[in-house]
Every structure is written in C-alpha cells, then in structure tokens.
Amino acid sequence: MTLVLEQVLNGLQFGVFLFLVSAGLTLIFGVMGVINLAHGSLVMVGAFATAAATQALGSFLLGLLAGLAAAGLTGAVMELLVIRRLYRRDHLRQVVATFGIVLFANEMVVMIWGRTPLFFNAPDWLGGSVELAGGIVYPVYRLFIIAVGIAVAALLYLLVTHTRVGMLIRAGSTHRETVASLGVDIAALSTLLFAFGAVLAGLAGAMAGPLVSVETGMGERLLILSFVVIVIGGLGSLPGALTAALLVGLFDTLGRAFLPDLLKLVMDPAEADTTGGAISSMSVYLLMAAVLVVRPSGLFPTAAGRH
Amino acid sequence: MTRRPLLLLPAAALALACALPAAAEPVKIGMITTLSTGAGYLGEDVRDGFLLAMKEEGGRLGGTDVELIVEDDGLNPGTAKQLADRLLEQEKVELMTGVIFSNIAPVVAPLTIRSGGIYISPNAAPSTFAGKNCDQDYFAVAWQNDSLHETAGIYANELGYKSAYLIAPNYQAGKDSIAGFKRYFKGEIKGELFTKLGQTDYAAEIAKLRAADPEMLFTFLPGGMGINFLKQYSQAGLTDQIPLVGSIATMDPRIIAAIGDAALGVRSSSHWNADLDNPANKAFVANFTETYGRPPTPYASQGYDTARLIASALKATGGKVVADKDAFRAALRAGKFDSVRGSFAFNNNQHPINDWYGLVVEKGADGAPVNRTVKMIAPGHEDAYAAECALQ
Numbered sequence: 001m002t003l004v005l006e007q008v009l010n011g012l013q014f015g016v017f018l019f020l021v022s023a024g025l026t027l028i029f030g031v032m033g034v035i036n037l038a039h040g041s042l043v044m045v046g047a048f049a050t051a052a053a054t055q056a057l058g059s060f061l062l063g064l065l066a067g068l069a070a071a072g073l074t075g076a077v078m079e080l081l082v083i084r085r086l087y088r089r090d091h092l093r094q095v096v097a098t099f100g101i102v103l104f105a106n107e108m109v110v111m112i113w114g115r116t117p118l119f120f121n122a123p124d125w126l127g128g129s130v131e132l133a134g135g136i137v138y139p140v141y142r143l144f145i146i147a148v149g150i151a152v153a154a155l156l157y158l159l160v161t162h163t164r165v166g167m168l169i170r171a172g173s174t175h176r177e178t179v180a181s182l183g184v185d186i187a188a189l190s191t192l193l194f195a196f197g198a199v200l201a202g203l204a205g206a207m208a209g210p211l212v213s214v215e216t217g218m219g220e221r222l223l224i225l226s227f228v229v230i231v232i233g234g235l236g237s238l239p240g241a242l243t244a245a246l247l248v249g250l251f252d253t254l255g256r257a258f259l260p261d262l263l264k265l266v267m268d269p270a271e272a273d274t275t276g277g278a279i280s281s282m283s284v285y286l287l288m289a290a291v292l293v294v295r296p297s298g299l300f301p302t303a304a305g306r307h
Numbered sequence: 308m309t310r311r312p313l314l315l316l317p318a319a320a321l322a323l324a325c326a327l328p329a330a331a332e333p334v335k336i337g338m339i340t341t342l343s344t345g346a347g348y349l350g351e352d353v354r355d356g357f358l359l360a361m362k363e364e365g366g367r368l369g370g371t372d373v374e375l376i377v378e379d380d381g382l383n384p385g386t387a388k389q390l391a392d393r394l395l396e397q398e399k400v401e402l403m404t405g406v407i408f409s410n411i412a413p414v415v416a417p418l419t420i421r422s423g424g425i426y427i428s429p430n431a432a433p434s435t436f437a438g439k440n441c442d443q444d445y446f447a448v449a450w451q452n453d454s455l456h457e458t459a460g461i462y463a464n465e466l467g468y469k470s471a472y473l474i475a476p477n478y479q480a481g482k483d484s485i486a487g488f489k490r491y492f493k494g495e496i497k498g499e500l501f502t503k504l505g506q507t508d509y510a511a512e513i514a515k516l517r518a519a520d521p522e523m524l525f526t527f528l529p530g531g532m533g534i535n536f537l538k539q540y541s542q543a544g545l546t547d548q549i550p551l552v553g554s555i556a557t558m559d560p561r562i563i564a565a566i567g568d569a570a571l572g573v574r575s576s577s578h579w580n581a582d583l584d585n586p587a588n589k590a591f592v593a594n595f596t597e598t599y600g601r602p603p604t605p606y607a608s609q610g611y612d613t614a615r616l617i618a619s620a621l622k623a624t625g626g627k628v629v630a631d632k633d634a635f636r637a638a639l640r641a642g643k644f645d646s647v648r649g650s651f652a653f654n655n656n657q658h659p660i661n662d663w664y665g666l667v668v669e670k671g672a673d674g675a676p677v678n679r680t681v682k683m684i685a686p687g688h689e690d691a692y693a694a695e696c697a698l699q
C-alpha cells in the first residue's frame with residue numbers, strides 16, 4: 001500500500017514537472033499559433049545557464065535567476081530574429097524553421113560548454129529525503145518541484161484571468177486583428193509573451209538540472225512528452241496542460257511501476273518483464289490516441305487549436 | 308579569388324607541408340565514429356587517443372605515413388552506411404575503425420570486409436561478430452561487449468553480495484547486459500526491470516528497487532540515461548543502502564564529473580584505469596592530459612591502443628596493408644605493442660583476452676571523485692563466444 005501511494009506521488013511529481021515544460025509551449029501556441037519545436041532548446045539553455053551560473057556564483061538561487069534571465073533573453077532574440085517571420089506561415093514552415101533552431105542551439109551549447117554533461121546537483125538545503133505520513137521516504141527536491149509547479153500554475157491563473165496583460169493574451173488568442181486595431185502593439189506583446197514562455201521553459205530546465213543529465217539534446221526528450229501533454233489537454237489551453245500533464249505523469253509512472261507485475265499474473269515472469277516494459281513505454285501514446293478518439297480537439301478545446 | 312591572395316597563402320603552405328613528406332602514398336585509415344549527440348564524447352576521446360599516437364610519431368604510425376579521415380555518424384546507421392560507402396569507394400581506405408555503438412558496427416564492418424579492407428573496432432563488439440560469424444578481417448581491440456557485464460557479475464561475487472536487482476533499458480544491448488551479469492553472478496536475482504530507451508524520470512523504478520530490498524544493484528544505463536538515473540538514485544538516499552556495482556560504461560570519468568559526489572562509493576569493473584601502473588600507461592595519461600587539457604577516459608585509451616596496434620602491424624609489413632594482407636593480418640593478430648592495459652593478446656576470434664579490474668569511486672588528491680583500482684578480479688577473461696568461432 002505504501003508502495004502504491006509512493007508511486008502515485010511519483011506520478012504527480014512527474015506530472016507537475018511536465019506541466020512546467022508544457023506551460024510555455026501551450027501558451028505560445030495558444031496566443032501566437034506557432035508550433036515551437038525549439039521550446040526544448042530553451043529548456044536546455046535554462047539548465048545549462050543555471051548549472052554554469054550556480055557553479056560560478058556558488059548559489060543555487062542566484063544561478064536560478066541567471067538561468068531564467070538567459071532563457072528569457074534567448075527567447076526574445078529568437079522571436080525577433082526568426083519566430084516573428086513565421087506567424088503568417090503554415091505549420092510546416094514553422095516546424096522546419098524551429099527544427100533548424102534546435103540543431104543550431106545544440107551545436108552552440110557544445111561550442112560554449114563542450115560535450116561533457118555539466119555538473120549540477122541540488123543545493124544542500126534541498127538534498128536528502130524526508131519521511132512523510134504513511135512511512136514514505138521521499139526526496140526533498142522532488143517535493144520542491146511539486147511546490148514550484150503549484151506556484152507557477154497559480155501565478156499563471158492570476159496572470160491570465162486577473163491582469164490587463166492576461167486580458168490582452170486571451171483577446172489576442174482569438175481576435176488578433178481586433179486587438180491590434182484597438183491600438184495594442186501586438187508585435188511587442190508577442191515578443192514579451194514569447195520571452196515569458198521562454199522563462200517558463202528555462203525554469204523547467206533549471207528544475208530538471210539536478211535530476212537529469214545536463215547535456216545537449218536534453219530538451220528534445222522532454223519535448224516529445226510535452227507535445228503529448230498539450231495535444232491531450234487541447235492545444236493552447238493552460239488548464240488543459242495542467243490536467244493532461246498530471247494525467248500523463250500518473251499514467252506513465254504507474255504503467256512503468258505496476259504493469260509488469262500485473263502481467264506476471266497471466267504470463268511467464270521473464271516475458272512479463274519484457275512485454276510490460278514495452279507496453280508501458282507506449283502507454284502515454286495509447287492514452288493520447290484514446291483521448292483523441294473521444295475528444296478530437298483534446299480535453300479543453302480552444303479556438304487556436306481548432307485551426 | 309584574386310582579391311584576397313593573402314588568405315590563400317597559409318592554405319598553400321599547408322598543402323605544401325602535407326605534400327612534401329609524402330614520398331610514398333600514405334596508408335588511408337577511415338574513422339567512422341560518434342562525435343555529435345550526448346554520446347559524442349565517446350567518439351571524441353577515441354579520435355583524440357588515436358591522434359595522440361600519431362602525433363607521438365610525427366604524423367606516422369609504425370614508421371609509415373598515414374592519413375586519418377574522421378567522420379561523424381551522428382549515432383545513425385543510415386548516415387554510417389553513406390559514410391562507409393564514400394570512404395571505401397572514393398577515398399579507397401584500407402583500414403576502417405572508430406565505431407562506438409553496436410547498432411552501427413553491423414553496418415560498417417561488413418561493408419569494409421566485403422570491399423577488401425580490414426575492420427578494427429576501438430569499442431563496439433556485439434556478439435554477432437564474436438562467435439559463428441567471426442571473420443579473419445574483423446578485429447576488436449577493446450573487449451567483447453558481454454565481458455563488461457560478466458565481469459560486473461564477477462566483481463559482485465568478490466564483494467560477497469548475495470542478492471541483486473537489475474535495471475537496463477529495453478533494447479538488445481540492455482538485454483545482453485542482464486544476460487551477461489547473470490552468466491557469472493552467483494546470488495539471488497530479486498528482480499529485473501527494463502526501462503524506456505532515453506528515459507528521463509526514474510522515480511517509479513527507484514521506488515520498486517527500494518521495495519525489493521536487494522543487497523546490491525546492477526545497472527547498464529549508458530550515457531545520459533545513466534547520469535539521470537544516478538542523480539535520482541543518490542537523491543533518494545540509496546547509494547549506501549543498496550550499493551551499485553556496474554561496468555566502466557556506467558561510471559566513466561565524464562559521468563563521474565557530471566554527477567560529482569553522488570558517484571562516491573560506486574563500484575565498476577574495467578579493463579583499464581588511469582592509475583594502472585605500467586610505463587606505457589603513465590606516459591599515455593601524462594601526454595593525453597597535457598595535449599588536450601582533460602584526463603583520458605577508457606575510450607581514449609582504446610583509441611590510443613588501436614592506433615598503436617595498427618602501428619605495430621605497419622612496422623612489421625613495412626607499410627603494406629591490402630598489398631600483403633596475410634602478413635598484415637598475422638602482424639595484427641600477434642598484438643605486439645605496449646598496451647596501456649599492461650598486456651595485450653587476441654583470442655582465436657580476434658577479440659582481446661583482457662585482465663579485468665575492480666574499481667571504486669573515491670575522493671582524489673584534489674578532492675574531486677575519481678575511479679581507483681582496487682584489485683584484479685578476472686585475469687585473462689575470455690568471452691563466451693570464442694569457442695564457436697572457426698578461426699584458429
């Protein structure tokens with residue numbers, strides 16, 4: 001029973017982390033209609049900059065600030081140089097152009113930091129484990145990620161529903177021309193929003209750093225799952241991204257944790273290990289297919305997603 | 308072109324410098340290796356080890372002028388095939404080397420052998436080419452893949468562990484690793500777990516590992532996967548509770564640098580380590596560190612040994628490769644060079660018979676964690692496939 005609870009907690013934690021990666025991606029798609037494959041590169045930039053700055057400055061919090069700034073700046077430059085030219089193009093052009101950025105960013109990171117994965121561990125005050133109710137021993141850092149994820153979700157909710165910028169974001173996602181004709185500088189708003197999405201990506205990268213290898217191409221592996229998340233949630237929907245991220249996190253973790261054991265009840269143990277491993281690898285894609293059969297535009301369909 | 312004559316001068320000078328000593332045609336060696344992706348450091352070190360051996364001889368190997376053509380396969384078998392075709396048909400390379408990954412080897416090795424060249428692997432050595440399908444023109448310098456995991460099993464026995472939990476990615480090399488470990492480990496297997504290739508989050512696996520409560524853990528998670536896993540395993544506080552015994556592929560110096568103190572106490576089996584006490588190794592470690600400004604990995608030692616093995620054969624045949632293939636092959640098989648491993652010998656299937664050592668990660672003199680050799684655990688270890696090979 002403890003193990004089941006622990007695995008559910010693991011699933012929730014993974015889901016919250018996926019939300020951090022997906023939030024910026026779905027926000028940018030929702031408002032600007034851009035499929036940004038380079039979102040993973042922004043995650044990578046955030047992780048590398050945070051790791052390097054943490055080492056140089058000797059403080060995780062200062063490193064984190066530097067990482068967020070670097071990701072935001074990279075995002076702003078990316079928008080001004082490339083993304084800006086893609087708003088009116090079709091999705092295929094966007095995919096090709098942003099894939100180009102992925103290749104460019106990976107080589108750029110190698111030129112700056114080399115091929116050896118960067119050292120980046122959690123600070124001491126977030127290291128170690130604590131014992132939770134029910135006797136679950138759980139790493140403090142993973143609890144920290146859950147807290148950060150909840151804070152970001154709350155912040156985004158307040159930002160989008162209770163501020164003027166949020167109102168413009170909501171209006172811009174459905175009536176871009178109308179907003180522009182009312183005198184809002186939609187170009188500046190786009191750069192700002194893209195940079196904000198990049199900061200969220202950078203935050204995800206910085207949070208991931210102590211858990212995963214800080215290496216070139218690390219963003220792409222996360223990007224695939226976060227695309228699954230925003231497709232299930234409904235392209236462009238923040239509540240959708242949150243729901244879908246938790247769903248995918250739970251599905252993936254519980255599948256990996258229990259499927260082989262369940263299969264052992266009906267088949268040979270060695271075969272069950274292999275088959276269970278194979279099916280749980282596919283589980284999130286099966287979930288996506290199942291959701292799309294019932295709701296072709298995702299759980300929370302948006303105007304942007306229907307195009 | 309005429310507007311910038313100055314720029315052409317260095318190029319012309321370089322061309323001249325290259326052309327001058329080439330009285331005889333240099334022997335062309337193709338190196339198809341993995342330089343990009345997260346695993347790019349493996350190919351980088353094989354290449355740099357090889358180049359170091361050439362540099363020590365002033366650009367020659369065994370007194371013969373050689374030309375090394377390095378290409379990046381990007382860990383993609385399709386790319387590797389194109390590169391191999393081009394190197395063999397257009398560049399007419401006589402020797403092929405460099406392959407890191409076992410899914411690239413089955414592409415490059417047969418193409419080389421069919422076109423009349425000789426293939427010498429500095430790293431990847433899948434079982435396919437070690438048993439029934441061994442070939443007189445196929446040589447492996449590092450190991451036969453299974454040896455890594457077999458010796459981890461031997462090391463676990465030596466350390467007295469009575470039960471183990473095994474984790475590996477769900478693909479051929481992962482399954483081979485678990486089979487290899489079990490071939491020698493005498494204790495009880497508390498569970499086997501196959502993970503996704505390229506998986507980032509291991510919380511579910513770590514919870515199961517803790518619940519299974521084995522005496523030790525064996526994993527084969529190469530590259531980034533291993534770093535991901537080890538960071539999370541250490542954060543879960545399991546390093547002391549369920550110690551990890553793996554092979555050097557799980558704990559090479561770059562991985563140690565990436566995870567820092569989390570690596571302390573991890574044990575691995577290896578055919579080479581920077582602290583092996585023989586003159587060739589001392590010179591190699593010093594020269595490599597001075598030339599490249601970083602300590603060598605086992606992959607660098609393998610690139611270096613590959614170059615020096617080729618040098619020994621070129622010396623024996625006076626620079627003839629394909630022109631006197633029987634003699635060149637015989638000279639390779641003799642393996643007469645001062646290996647940084649201390650000794651070197653090929654088995655009948657042209658895979659090495661290595662002495663394997665048990666390592667442990669400890670704090671080095673500068674306080675940074677480093678692999679230390681504890682003792683020899685498997686002297687003269689032979690792979691399980693040699694008996695099936697018809698070569699004598």
